Amino acid sequence: MVVQERVSPTPALVQRLRDRLRQAVGAANVRDDAGALVTYATDSTPLARGQPDLVVFPATTDEVASVLRLADEARMPVIPRGSGTNLSGGTVPTRGGIVLVLTRMNRLLEISEGDLVAVCEPGVRTIELAEAAAARGLLFPPDPGSHTTATLGGNVAECSGGLRALKYGVTRDYVLGVQAVLATGEVIRSGGRLVKDVAGYDLRRLLCGSEGTLAVMTELTLRLVPAPESSGTGMAYFADLADAARAVSRVLASGVLPVTLEFLDQVCIGSVEDYARIGLNTDAGALLIFGQDGDAHAIERDMRRMAEACAAEGATDIRIAGSDAEAAELLEARRAVLPSLSRLEPLTILEDATVPRSRIAEMVQHIQAVARRHGLKIGTFGHAGDGNLHPTVVLDPADQHAVNSAHEAFDEIFAKAIELNGSITGEHGVGIVKLPHLERQLGADHVALLRRIKAAFDPHGILNPDKLGS
Amino acid sequence: MVVQERVSPTPALVQRLRDRLRQAVGAANVRDDAGALVTYATDSTPLARGQPDLVVFPATTDEVASVLRLADEARMPVIPRGSGTNLSGGTVPTRGGIVLVLTRMNRLLEISEGDLVAVCEPGVRTIELAEAAAARGLLFPPDPGSHTTATLGGNVAECSGGLRALKYGVTRDYVLGVQAVLATGEVIRSGGRLVKDVAGYDLRRLLCGSEGTLAVMTELTLRLVPAPESSGTGMAYFADLADAARAVSRVLASGVLPVTLEFLDQVCIGSVEDYARIGLNTDAGALLIFGQDGDAHAIERDMRRMAEACAAEGATDIRIAGSDAEAAELLEARRAVLPSLSRLEPLTILEDATVPRSRIAEMVQHIQAVARRHGLKIGTFGHAGDGNLHPTVVLDPADQHAVNSAHEAFDEIFAKAIELNGSITGEHGVGIVKLPHLERQLGADHVALLRRIKAAFDPHGILNPDKLGS
Numbered sequence: 001m002v003v004q005e006r007v008s009p010t011p012a013l014v015q016r017l018r019d020r021l022r023q024a025v026g027a028a029n030v031r032d033d034a035g036a037l038v039t040y041a042t043d044s045t046p047l048a049r050g051q052p053d054l055v056v057f058p059a060t061t062d063e064v065a066s067v068l069r070l071a072d073e074a075r076m077p078v079i080p081r082g083s084g085t086n087l088s089g090g091t092v093p094t095r096g097g098i099v100l101v102l103t104r105m106n107r108l109l110e111i112s113e114g115d116l117v118a119v120c121e122p123g124v125r126t127i128e129l130a131e132a133a134a135a136r137g138l139l140f141p142p143d144p145g146s147h148t149t150a151t152l153g154g155n156v157a158e159c160s161g162g163l164r165a166l167k168y169g170v171t172r173d174y175v176l177g178v179q180a181v182l183a184t185g186e187v188i189r190s191g192g193r194l195v196k197d198v199a200g201y202d203l204r205r206l207l208c209g210s211e212g213t214l215a216v217m218t219e220l221t222l223r224l225v226p227a228p229e230s231s232g233t234g235m236a237y238f239a240d241l242a243d244a245a246r247a248v249s250r251v252l253a254s255g256v257l258p259v260t261l262e263f264l265d266q267v268c269i270g271s272v273e274d275y276a277r278i279g280l281n282t283d284a285g286a287l288l289i290f291g292q293d294g295d296a297h298a299i300e301r302d303m304r305r306m307a308e309a310c311a312a313e314g315a316t317d318i319r320i321a322g323s324d325a326e327a328a329e330l331l332e333a334r335r336a337v338l339p340s341l342s343r344l345e346p347l348t349i350l351e352d353a354t355v356p357r358s359r360i361a362e363m364v365q366h367i368q369a370v371a372r373r374h375g376l377k378i379g380t381f382g383h384a385g386d387g388n389l390h391p392t393v394v395l396d397p398a399d400q401h402a403v404n405s406a407h408e409a410f411d412e413i414f415a416k417a418i419e420l421n422g423s424i425t426g427e428h429g430v431g432i433v434k435l436p437h438l439e440r441q442l443g444a445d446h447v448a449l450l451r452r453i454k455a456a457f458d459p460h461g462i463l464n465p466d467k468l469g470s
Numbered sequence: 471m472v473v474q475e476r477v478s479p480t481p482a483l484v485q486r487l488r489d490r491l492r493q494a495v496g497a498a499n500v501r502d503d504a505g506a507l508v509t510y511a512t513d514s515t516p517l518a519r520g521q522p523d524l525v526v527f528p529a530t531t532d533e534v535a536s537v538l539r540l541a542d543e544a545r546m547p548v549i550p551r552g553s554g555t556n557l558s559g560g561t562v563p564t565r566g567g568i569v570l571v572l573t574r575m576n577r578l579l580e581i582s583e584g585d586l587v588a589v590c591e592p593g594v595r596t597i598e599l600a601e602a603a604a605a606r607g608l609l610f611p612p613d614p615g616s617h618t619t620a621t622l623g624g625n626v627a628e629c630s631g632g633l634r635a636l637k638y639g640v641t642r643d644y645v646l647g648v649q650a651v652l653a654t655g656e657v658i659r660s661g662g663r664l665v666k667d668v669a670g671y672d673l674r675r676l677l678c679g680s681e682g683t684l685a686v687m688t689e690l691t692l693r694l695v696p697a698p699e700s701s702g703t704g705m706a707y708f709a710d711l712a713d714a715a716r717a718v719s720r721v722l723a724s725g726v727l728p729v730t731l732e733f734l735d736q737v738c739i740g741s742v743e744d745y746a747r748i749g750l751n752t753d754a755g756a757l758l759i760f761g762q763d764g765d766a767h768a769i770e771r772d773m774r775r776m777a778e779a780c781a782a783e784g785a786t787d788i789r790i791a792g793s794d795a796e797a798a799e800l801l802e803a804r805r806a807v808l809p810s811l812s813r814l815e816p817l818t819i820l821e822d823a824t825v826p827r828s829r830i831a832e833m834v835q836h837i838q839a840v841a842r843r844h845g846l847k848i849g850t851f852g853h854a855g856d857g858n859l860h861p862t863v864v865l866d867p868a869d870q871h872a873v874n875s876a877h878e879a880f881d882e883i884f885a886k887a888i889e890l891n892g893s894i895t896g897e898h899g900v901g902i903v904k905l906p907h908l909e910r911q912l913g914a915d916h917v918a919l920l921r922r923i924k925a926a927f928d929p930h931g932i933l934n935p936d937k938l939g940s
Binding site: 112113114116137158190192195198201203206210214226227229255256297298354422424426427429446449455468469 | 582583584585586607628629631635636639640642643652656657658659660662663664665666667668669670671672673675676678679680684695696697699719722723725726727764765767768771822824825826827828853856857858891892893894895896897898899900904908911912913915916917919920922923925926927938939
């Protein structure tokens with residue numbers, strides 16, 4: 001939501017660099033035509049736009065190293081990116097420079113059933129890996145909402161989450177090894193195929209979630225797990241959100257670690273029903289969707305326990321899908337939330353404030369109060385199991401008052417998340433959108449340390465300026 | 471195995487600092503008597519010894535911050551430690567200075583069933599947390615061999631592993647949040663109670679495994695999982711190690727992710743049987759011990775699949791424990807390895823070279839050939855599921871030729887681990903023992919980066935000098 005003032009490299013510098021880059025990666029892979037410059041001026045973040053000088057498409061680690069060495073010498077910003085599904089402005093070229101697009105590096109190099117790993121380049125899309133793994137009876141668990149479009153390089157750079165995090169963890173939990181190019185052109189490797197490896201500082205975990213500000217990852221070694229045999233899905237309505245929140249705690253206290261535990265507030269239920277007409281009860285205050293995977297026996301037991309936990313906390317109606325088709329129908333209620341909200345107004349802003357799951361009810365009540373106070377339409381849904389909420393405001397961007405109100409509302413929502421020992425961002429990243437809020441969560445000493453770490457990797461600050469570490 | 475030359479702070483400096491430290495943490499908690507100086511000159515690493523000037527026992531984060539500020543001003547080394555079960559010399563005070571013993575900070579502050587987390591100080595012993603979690607129906611999975619003595623602060627600083635890593639991961643996978651004091655006295659927090667939190671660089675993961683060289687952790691928030699209902703254990707003998715290694719791959723390819731998958735080579739089988747007389751077949755070339763936890767149904771299915779995989783790879787004898795007592799008997803074969811080897815000679819050196827599990831047979835054959843060539847007794851056992859091997863040499867330290875041969879043998883073993891895309895250390899840490907081998911694994915550019923990161927945290931290099939980042 002921030003458009004930074006552009007401090008542009010001079011045209012002469014850009015032209016000189018362009019010629020040298022063309023020698024390094026081939027003329028066709030260094031673009032400065034209007035089409036490329038417009039396409040790569042934005043990612044998927046509402047209202048965030050920059051203006052690149054050059055767009056470069058390298059094919060190998062050596063080419064990435066050449067580009068970075070040239071850019072570092074010229075003190076030219078480099079913004080690495082994949083498909084640009086980012087929602088925090090993390091890949092917006094706020095100061096011009098080179099957008100380094102890694103989608104040509106899209107080889108899935110290996111899937112090893114013996115070592116339970118995949119090795120791939122950063123431009124492989126998440127769904128490609130998931131499908132290739134599934135064909136071998138394996139699972140790559142991270143499943144961000146953008147998984148059909150997003151690349152694995154982007155997922156690792158942002159430490160993407162998704163629906164399965166409570167049971168399976170997030171992207172960081174699957175990064176065993178990385179090859180990366182530093183801003184000054186050196187190629188390093190951290191980790192590899194091993195679950196156990198403590199030789200050196202854990203740079204693969206530091207790079208995971210570093211949002212392209214520390215290094216450019218050019219090869220990933222990712223952990224896979226055996227695929228579950230089957231899965232089950234159910235839903236439960238509650239008169240109000242506090243009941244649903246207590247049901248979440250009761251489910252977890254019952255010894256079940258569910259693969260799915262999602263919720264919709266009343267705004268979202270109504271919006272989905274208006275849009276999809278799937279027969280939801282729009283009088284309910286909250287809807288929980290719960291699921292388990294594993295073998296049939298474990299699923300049956302856990303689904304029963306979850307249904308019992310919901311009943312004990314006053315669920316007004318509980319359904320367990322009896323078939324795959326019925327499960328798909330229940331999950332449709334969750335899938336349809338964002339499209340249904342998005343059609344209400346021209347602009348949708350989806351955030352990812354996160355709180356300990358014991359504080360979900362308090363947080364959602366706060367969000368609803370903030371929405372009322374500002375006269376905004378905010379629906380909240382998300383991952384109840386891990387406390388990762390998606391308060392989503394819809395508005396008309398031509399209505400400047402509404403835009404300002406949305407900024408104020410998110411300020412208040414982020415402040416509340418911090419107050420409840422939560423986070424301003426659970427899975428979307430800090431980017432440019434949340435950078436102004438970061439110090440409030442981490443404190444000045446911590447942010448100063450992040451800047452020193454950034455300088456240790458990138459002495460001239462060329463990698464993704466105006467983001468983390470700036 | 472390295473005793474570094476001591477560059478001692480001057481006696482006058484030490485005395486002045488001692489008086490100021492006594493004001494900060496209380497006179498009784500700053501010791502320089504012979505008893506303390508001898509006790510804290512070593513950890514559990516064979517042949518590694520330093521000489522501290524002062525031993526300080528802080529009780530609070532503020533006291534830790536005061537100690538670090540004073541030490542940083544005086545440019546005095548600070549070596550943080552807990553129980554000192556370290557096997558890589560990571561807590562040996564090679565340059566004198568202050569040994570900062572965190573065992574007084576031993577409060578288990580909270581176990582939350584709703585949020586599935588524990589909050590504790592670093593001096594809590596691993597087994598205390600495991601037992602407190604178990605009493606609430608929860609599991610803290612990391613179980614390093616030293617878990618009855620080791621502290622959680624030490625486990626996190628070393629990123630300890632253990633027997634359950636293949637299924638449950640290692641310590642890093644359970645660190646949700648840390649509070650830490652920087653060398654210059656600032657207190658920072660990274661992460662908290664959330665599975666999803668991407669606000670800032672992932673410092674909790676960077677600190678995990680940083681071996682006390684970047685900061686002193688004073689509070690830990692650790693993830694817990696629901697405890698499994700039950701567990702099963704079995705064993706299989708093989709004529710040679712290659713068969714056992716293929717069985718490991720077949721087990722994993724069968725879709726089972728076992729909680730236990732341990733192996734013993736022939737030297738270890740013979741040593742255990744000599745010592746414990748539990749009726750092992752000492753003619754076998756290798757012994758696999760396998761186990762699963764979960765519900766009774768899943769255990770039964772997975773134990774059957776693992777037994778079938780062993781049979782398919784030519785296991786000569788397979789047993790599944792029919793009772794807890796029988797399971798304990800099978801596990802005794804694994805537990806007795808180290809004590810049985812240790813009694814053969816006065817000195818036991820246990821290493822933790824790690825390889826991708828598909829390379830285990832090749833690695834163990836290499837270790838056996840190295841042992842023969844050097845005329846050394848080396849038994850190898852360890853975690854077949856994650857490729858974390860424990861080649862263990864026993865010798866008489868008075869025999870200087872044997873000591874030199876052991877150094878050469880481990881040089882060759884570490885080189886082979888690197889060649890096989892493995893690691894010189896899977897779970898014990900780099901410490902002083904493996905620091906000379908680190909650049910061979912990581913390369914000069916990577917090691918230079920580690921030094922810059924170290925400087926970003928600890929500008930005067932006071933924290934645990936001569937270790938990682940030096």
